[in-house]
Amino acid sequence: MIAGAWPNAQVHALCRPLVVGQPEIVRRAVALRGVRAQVVPIDDPARAEPSAETIPCLAVGDPAAIDVPAATVDARGGQAAYDALVGAARLALAGRIDALVTAPLNKAALWLAGHHYPGHTELLAELCGVREFAMMLYLGHDATIRSPGGLGVVHVTLHTALRNVFEVLTPEAIEEKIGLVDRVMRFMKGGQPRIAVCALNPHAGESGLMGDEETRIIAPAVERARAAGFDVTGPLPTDTLMVRARDGEFDGVVAMYHDQGHIALKLLGMHRAVNVTLGLPIVRTSVAHGTAFDLAWQGRAETSSLVEAIRVAAQLAGGARSS
Amino acid sequence: MIAGAWPNAQVHALCRPLVVGQPEIVRRAVALRGVRAQVVPIDDPARAEPSAETIPCLAVGDPAAIDVPAATVDARGGQAAYDALVGAARLALAGRIDALVTAPLNKAALWLAGHHYPGHTELLAELCGVREFAMMLYLGHDATIRSPGGLGVVHVTLHTALRNVFEVLTPEAIEEKIGLVDRVMRFMKGGQPRIAVCALNPHAGESGLMGDEETRIIAPAVERARAAGFDVTGPLPTDTLMVRARDGEFDGVVAMYHDQGHIALKLLGMHRAVNVTLGLPIVRTSVAHGTAFDLAWQGRAETSSLVEAIRVAAQLAGGARSS
Numbered sequence: 254m255i256a257g258a259w260p261n262a263q264v265h266a267l268c269r270p271l272v273v274g275q276p277e278i279v280r281r282a283v284a285l286r287g288v289r290a291q292v293v294p295i296d297d298p299a300r301a302e303p304s305a306e307t308i309p310c311l312a313v314g315d316p317a318a319i320d321v322p323a324a325t326v327d328a329r330g331g332q333a334a335y336d337a338l339v340g341a342a343r344l345a346l347a348g349r350i351d352a353l354v355t356a357p358l359n360k361a362a363l364w365l366a367g368h369h370y371p372g373h374t375e376l377l378a379e380l381c382g383v384r385e386f387a388m389m390l391y392l393g394h395d396a397t398i399r400s401p402g403g404l405g406v407v408h409v410t411l412h413t414a415l416r417n418v419f420e421v422l423t424p425e426a427i428e429e430k431i432g433l434v435d436r437v438m439r440f441m442k443g444g445q446p447r448i449a450v451c452a453l454n455p456h457a458g459e460s461g462l463m464g465d466e467e468t469r470i471i472a473p474a475v476e477r478a479r480a481a482g483f484d485v486t487g488p489l490p491t492d493t494l495m496v497r498a499r500d501g502e503f504d505g506v507v508a509m510y511h512d513q514g515h516i517a518l519k520l521l522g523m524h525r526a527v528n529v530t531l532g533l534p535i536v537r538t539s540v541a542h543g544t545a546f547d548l549a550w551q552g553r554a555e556t557s558s559l560v561e562a563i564r565v566a567a568q569l570a571g572g573a574r575s576s
Numbered sequence: 577m578i579a580g581a582w583p584n585a586q587v588h589a590l591c592r593p594l595v596v597g598q599p600e601i602v603r604r605a606v607a608l609r610g611v612r613a614q615v616v617p618i619d620d621p622a623r624a625e626p627s628a629e630t631i632p633c634l635a636v637g638d639p640a641a642i643d644v645p646a647a648t649v650d651a652r653g654g655q656a657a658y659d660a661l662v663g664a665a666r667l668a669l670a671g672r673i674d675a676l677v678t679a680p681l682n683k684a685a686l687w688l689a690g691h692h693y694p695g696h697t698e699l700l701a702e703l704c705g706v707r708e709f710a711m712m713l714y715l716g717h718d719a720t721i722r723s724p725g726g727l728g729v730v731h732v733t734l735h736t737a738l739r740n741v742f743e744v745l746t747p748e749a750i751e752e753k754i755g756l757v758d759r760v761m762r763f764m765k766g767g768q769p770r771i772a773v774c775a776l777n778p779h780a781g782e783s784g785l786m787g788d789e790e791t792r793i794i795a796p797a798v799e800r801a802r803a804a805g806f807d808v809t810g811p812l813p814t815d816t817l818m819v820r821a822r823d824g825e826f827d828g829v830v831a832m833y834h835d836q837g838h839i840a841l842k843l844l845g846m847h848r849a850v851n852v853t854l855g856l857p858i859v860r861t862s863v864a865h866g867t868a869f870d871l872a873w874q875g876r877a878e879t880s881s882l883v884e885a886i887r888v889a890a891q892l893a894g895g896a897r898s899s
Contacts, residue, residue, distance in 0.1 A: 360782065371785070414777050414787030419739055454737050455834035459683065462694070464737030492838035496846050511778035515815035516839045523819050 254356050254540075256282035257556035259290055260305045264560060267567040271301040271350070273341040275333060276310040277319045283308070298349045313340035331362030338373060342380045345535035352536035352566035356559065371412035374530050377537060386532035387411075387433050390518040390541055391441075391565060397521055399501025402442030404521075406498075406506040406514040407434040407531060418510045422453070422466065427474035427507060433531040434505040435483055440569065446504035449494050450475050450487030453509045457490045471509075527562045529569070538566040577679050577863075579605035580879035582613055583628045587883060590890040594624040594673070596664040598656060599633040600642045606631065621672045636663035654685030661696060665703045668858035675859035675889035676700075679882065694735035697853050700860060709855035710734075710756050713841040713864055714764075714888060720844055722824030725765030727844075729821075729829040729837040730757040730854060741833045745776070745789065750797035750830060756854040757828040758806055763892065769827035772817050773798050773810025776832045780813045794832075850885045852892070861889040 255272055256279065264270060272279055276294045283290055292308045295301055301309035314336025321327045338358075344350045355373050363370065370376040378386040388411055393403040407430050410418045431448055438446035450471060454464030461468060471488040478485045487494075491508070495517040498506050508514035518526050518541070526541035540558040578595060579602065587593060595602055599617045606613055615631045618624055624632035637659025644650045661681075667673045678696050686693065693699040701709040711734055716726040730753050733741045754771055761769035773794060777787030784791060794811040801808045810817075814831070818840040821829050831837035841849050841864070849864035863881040 412778055412782075412786055414781070415738075416742055416787060416789075455735055455838075458737070459735075463735055464739060466739075491835050492842040493846075495839055496842050499843065512814050513835060513839065515778075516818055516836065517843060519815040519819050520822065520840060520843050523816075 254282075254556060254559055255279065256286045256288050256290075256308075258559040258563070259283075259308055260288055261556070261560050262305065264563050265303065265305055267564055268352075268570075269301060270303050270563065271295065271298055271309040271311060273311050273313055273344070274337045275314075275316055275318055276312055277316070278333075279308060279310050281323075298344055311340070311344075313337055326359055326361045326365065328362065328365035328367075331359065331364070331366030331368065334358050335363060335366060335368050335376075338376060339380060342377055342535065342537075345537070346381065351570040352538070354559070354562050354566050355537065355539040357540060357542060373539060374528075375412075377530060377533060377535075381533050381535065383532055383534070385429050385433070386530060387430050389434060389437060389529045389531050390514055391527045391529050391538075392518060392522045392525065393527075393561065393565070395522075395525075398499060400442070400498075400504050402438060402444075402446070402504050404498055404504065404506070405434055405438045405441065405529070406508055406518055408508050408511060408514050410510050413510065415510060415512075418453075419466070422470055422509060424470055424474035424477070427471060428478050430507045431474070431478040431483055431485055434507060435485075437529060437531055437569070438505040442504050445484050447502070448483060448485040448505040448507065449489055449498060449503040450485060450507045451491040451494055451509050451513055452488035455490070457488050524557050525561045526558065527565045529565060536566055536569045538562040538569070577605075577879060577882055578602065579609045579611050579613075579631075581882040581886070582606075582631055583611055584879070584883050585628065587886050588626065588628055590887055591675075591893075592624060593626050593886065594618065594621055594632040594634060596634045596636055596667070597660045598637075598639055598641055599635055600639070601656075602631060602633050604646075621667055634663070634667075636660055649682055649684045649688065651685065651688035651690075654682065654687070654689030654691065657681050658686060658689060658691050658699075661699065662703060665700055665858065665860075668860070669704065674893040675861070677882070677885050677889050678860065678862040680863060680865060696862060697851075698735070700853060700856060700858075704856050704858065706855055706857070708752050708756070709853060710753050712757060712760060712852045712854050713837055714850045714852050715841060715845045715848065716850075716884065716888070718845075718848075721822060723765070723821075723827050725761060725767075725769070725827055727821055727827065727829070728757055728761045728764070728852070729831055729841055731831050731834060731837050733833050736833065738833060738835075741776075742789070745793055745832060747793055747797035747800070750794060751801050753830045754797070754801040754806055754808055757830060760852060760854055760892070761828040765827050768807050770825070771806060771808040771828040771830065772812055772821060772826040773808060773830045774814040774817060774832050774836055775811035778813070780811050847880050848884045849881065850888045852888060859889055859893045861885040861892070 280292045295309045317329045318333030321330045341353050345353045387407045389405045389407040391405045392398045398404045453466045458464040458467040467488045475487050528539040528541045530537040603615045618632045640652045641656030644653045668676045710730045712728045712730040714728045715721045721727045776789045781787040781790040790811045798810045851862040851864045853860040
């Protein structure tokens with residue numbers, strides 16, 4: 254996937270990329286995709302001299318992963334992914350790289366290696382010592398997404414069983430997410446973002462006939478956020494809210510649970526959706542799809558999502574530098 | 577809305593329509609839309625002689641609704657809607673009309689009139705003496721929906737607070753919905769439909785890490801339905817399932833709760849989605865959007881959804897007659 258995206262001219266116009274991982278595995282991917290680029294091992298990000306033909310690669314962790322057969326779930330693969338992520342995050346925290354873009358991670362392999370995190374995001378939050386964070390799905394402006402700054406959807410709960418959403422949904426958590434999405438979408442838009450907050454129940458509870466979380470939990474959070482100066486509306490019935498957001502009425506959406514945001518964003522742009530982690534002291538984006546082991550190592554992986562993740566990271570890092 | 581759709585040539589090519597309601601109110605709508613058609617009161621559906629210029633209207637119920645100001649929530653309006661629905665349903669049950677197509681209903685007005693139903697569907701099920709029924713959202717084949725017979729999404733729970741979904745989700749209810757969507761999509765497709773069943777939790781529970789309803793409730797239902805001969809797959813993570821369904825991999829989808837199906841279908845075709853009631857002894861379709869009182873009586877209501885609801889009803893009624 255990295256090999257497929259590397260020759261893209263946009264990538265090199267936007268940033269000076271380097272790969273953190275095992276050079277030997279990157280070499281295999283380059284050969285598989287038939288990409289004409291040389292993998293150059295480096296030991297310091299400052300020495301990276303990237304171009305469409307040169308892939309600087311900082312080796313981290315145990316090279317045992319080199320022996321893992323392609324596209325299999327193996328603890329050594331999980332450990333290698335863990336090592337690469339931790340290594341890259343430490344570079345970002347030390348200010349030695351400006352942004353971190355992650356490729357998909359196989360969770361089962363991560364767990365086999367003894368790292369029990371629901372995903373990259375929770376691990377990064379721990380590394381950064383951050384408690385208030387959120388995953389935002391982002392789609393840039395195009396013919397479908399009408400808002401000029403694109404559309405960001407942040408989730409109040411994410412890798413939570415639906416049954417447990419009710420316990421963790423609090424006005425404070427919703428208000429915090431309104432603040433997080435406001436901050437990043439203000440930057441992407443270049444102005445105050447218009448934020449919509451999803452209801453939890455059908456028809457936003459229809460005045461309490463079908464659930465009371467709207468009146469008990471969501472509406473108070475929206476009121477407080479509005480009083481604090483945010484341009485925020487809700488709770489709105491989520492089915493029509495998503496249509497209105499697509500059509501440019503909102504820049505940011507606060508979703509209550511995983512599928513609420515993911516069903517919409519995958520339909521609106523599965524191959525170009527970017528995952529932006531909010532609340533970290535470092536810039537981190539990711540492709541928004543999974544590992545697709547059924548397609549892995551066949552040279553067919555979709556690379557547009559990774560290019561878009563790099564574009565968004567560069568935009569956010571540029572802003573971070575200038576601010 | 578009816579007045580806006582009436583002159584559409586497709587409507588008259590497909591069926592012989594008549595309106596059940598107050599002729600005076602239909603006349604006002606005709607005048608408002610500037611439609612050149614005459615409203616002709618009738619007392620028997622057999623006497624209807626519809627054309628693009630003639631709207632046969634069977635008056636039912638109390639004419640008190642004539643005095644209700646336009647686009648207001650009023651018990652008299654709710655009562656008129658109730659009377660029209662009951663009148664039309666009785667005609668259908670008596671075999672005097674072949675299908676019933678309903679325009680949006682204001683639920684608050686219905687409740688004010690003392691009729692405490694979540695919507696049309698539950699009221700019709702009661703009138704028909706039916707306990708196994710479901711609402712299906714349907715989008716016909718077009719450039720977006722690739723399956724030739726269109727895509728139907730049926731809901732296991734619908735007008736239920738999300739918190740209460742867990743109590744009513746049973747393998748039996750899921751199996752029943754697989755049977756209902758199979759029957760109608762078999763007809764729309766002209767062959768065995770491919771059915772996908774949604775998971776409830778993020779990533780379909782990720783092997784139990786995020787919820788166990790997939791293994792406890794949904795998978796057993798899918799297994800039993802498959803053993804009974806249905807072409808059914810699942811539970812699948814709903815976000816990618818909906819993308820696959822859009823792209824033509826499935827003809828029918830069984831969703832666990834309201835927003836799961838509605839977020840997808842509204843994004844895929846809000847103005848042409850049709851609501852088909854499954855399990856009734858009569859054919860009934862409806863537009864899939866609400867009353868939009870903010871647009872009502874301004875002559876701007878979208879009519880494409882009503883025309884599509886009429887088209888689907890005519891197709892199902894034609895099949896019902898010939899079977």
